[in-house]
Amino acid sequence: MRDLGDLSDQQLLAAFQQGSVAAFEAIHRRYFGRLYAHAFKMLGNADDAQDIVQEVFIALWTKSDAIQVHTGLAGYLYTAVRNRVLNLIERDKTYRAHLDALAAFLDExxxxxxxxxxxxxxxxxxxxxxxxxxxxxxxxxxxxxxxxxxxxxxxxxxxxxxxxxxxxxxxxxxxxxxxxxxxxxxxxxxxx
Missing domain, CATH: 1.10.10.10 (Winged helix-like DNA-binding domain superfamily/Winged helix DNA-binding domain)
Structure with missing residues (x-):
């Protein structure tokens, strides 16, 4: 059998969407490190970066049938990571606002x-x-x-x-x- 690492992104995605676990593993090997570096560069936090990339791959796994990639697999994955990073940053802002509001409430x-x-x-x-x-x-x-x-x-x-x-x-x-x-x-x- 042909090594899946030699397949193009489009071929890997098609194989994965047809149920190939090996194709998913090949996608994971190909992109995890790059996506992690991208998330870490944006966040500066290793744990958060790893969590986000894992969430992207979990979403890829669970939504394999519904995924429609128009920009290429790399573009899809990088966009998913970027969106999750932006959501995390927004949640952190909300967290700080809640904390400030509680502190103000307790001080007043x-x-x-x-x-x-x-x-x-x-x-x-x-x-x-x-x-x-x-x-x-x-x-x-x-x-x-x-x-x-x-x-x-x-x-x-x-x-x-x-x-x-x-x-x-x-x-x-x-x-x-x-x-x-x-x-x-x-x-x-x-x-x-």
């Missing part, structure tokens, strides 16, 4: 509790909301909340990517912010 206290008991109630409500977070999200959030660990350290400790850690913390902050806003409106009614 237009009507401080009248008594120490009220302050304890607010603290207990906050802690209860943290306890309600999904287990892994709570674990990641608590490690970051303690302030002793960077995202990379948390990722290493839990065998996750930096991107996953950032996303979990962002989601936790969004959930807590939403829940605290609900509690704030209910507490205003109670205090007054």
């Amino acid at each position: 206290n237009p009507s401080p509790p009248a008594h120490a008991a009220d302050e304890e109630l607010l603290y207990a409500l906050f802690e209860a909301e943290i306890e309600q977070l999904p287990r892994k999200m709570k674990e990641i959030f608590e490690l970051r909340r303690q302030g002793e660990f960077s995202y990379a350290e948390i990722a290493d400790q839990l065998s996750l990517s930096d991107h996953t850690v950032k996303k979990q913390i962002s989601n936790a902050i969004k959930i807590l912010k939403d829940r605290l806003m609900q509690w704030k409106s209910q507490l205003v009614v109670l205090f007054f």
Whole structure:
């Protein structure tokens, strides 16, 4: 049998779309390193770059029947990586906005509790909301909340990517912010 590495991109894609796992593996070998270098150049983060390239290949695998390549396989793959990089950058901006909004919310206290008991109630409500977070999200959030660990350290400790850690913390902050806003409106009614 002919070595699949000798086939053109178009031939490899056609073979892959007809069900050849070997053709997919040949595409992966041919493009993974190049796509990784491209993503890393855009992001400057090895874990995020690897995650993105893996996501592109997973999408290629799962959507093989529906893929229509008009620009050539290389153009298709590079465009997919670029789009995912841009989405990640946008999510990071959103994450930072959520974090800033939560920090501002916690710093603002237009009507401080009248008594120490009220302050304890607010603290207990906050802690209860943290306890309600999904287990892994709570674990990641608590490690970051303690302030002793960077995202990379948390990722290493839990065998996750930096991107996953950032996303979990962002989601936790969004959930807590939403829940605290609900509690704030209910507490205003109670205090007054």
